Amino acid sequence: MITQSSIDKFLERLASADPTPGGGSAAAIMGAMGAALVSMVCSVSIGKKDYEAVHAELQALRARSEVLRLRLTAMVAEDVAAFGSLMAAYKLPKASELDKARRAEAIQAGLRLATEVPLDCARVCADVIGLARRVGEHGYRGVISDAGVGAVTAFAAARSAALNVYINAPALKDRDFAHASVAELEKLLVRCAVESEAAYTIVCNKLET
């Protein structure tokens, strides 16, 4: 059985007034859920007779989705740490000029981390969506809806990660880095939107027949 109580507890922590875990952690978890569903559809399909022609491809897809799942799972803690370092920086003393300079520097380092972690999350989610599309094309029809769920979940994860970049990047003093991060993100989001819609449509079309 599913570990219901552990999920309940996580959702309670997410709902609490404590800002961590927040949207950044939610993004990483959703990305990991998308990758996990890709892995599941691959595993179920590999066991089916009529899908022998695509066994090798499905095995390669699963190997890749498992790497991405573990990477995104690790990002949950990275997001909490990034947010924590930013919050800690804001609480540093600002009595002297030296204090102020140190605090400003720590805030900038925290903002940079709180931009890099969700940007990286969006990059990995784009890869998950690509895998979900391929498994939507080749996976076992009996669980193919889950390939579509994987795609829309990873897209929501990428958009959620984007919102975390948007809230942190404006305060970055390194404007080149901020602009480059947002520009890369915008490109990623376009690709994610197109690919996830394609995956969703492929799956819907299969379910209609």
Added chain:
Amino acid sequence: MITQSSIDKFLERLASADPTPGGGSAAAIMGAMGAALVSMVCSVSIGKKDYEAVHAELQALRARSEVLRLRLTAMVAEDVAAFGSLMAAYKLPKASELDKARRAEAIQAGLRLATEVPLDCARVCADVIGLARRVGEHGYRGVISDAGVGAVTAFAAARSAALNVYINAPALKDRDFAHASVAELEKLLVRCAVESEAAYTIVCNKLET
């Protein structure tokens, strides 16, 4: 700290060859994550001085989002049970005519449940998106990205729930129920798409300023 290991274990179960927990459970969890983030933004905002004028509204929003979060959390187990009853029905004996009739009846009951649970999930997610939009308008700017995350997460949950209806409804012999379910779902998805885009845009516009 976040209960990292329990999330890891859930993601491993989701990735396993066992089809439950699958996309239906993922949909319910995402819906609950969306509601949880609405609650969190409300709670953080209620504690802020500049937001006193909207304290009462935020308290009402949080009361509602907490009801929806618990409803969606319960749906994780309901989805696993619905899928389980359908799988059990397919495994029933079909030696005699009576066996076959009983098995066919059990499959139809399972399919009906496996259509009703995700349809209900989509209904509740539509309500979560409405709340996310309002909290995106009135919540504390420092965590407002999480209102946007709540909206896109609940929309992905609704689309994921829809895919679970689409995979089960075609095999229903009660065509009136099947058509009515899909028709209601299509309407819900349009509303969810419009409202979640509105919420995302509201939040993005606030982050630009």
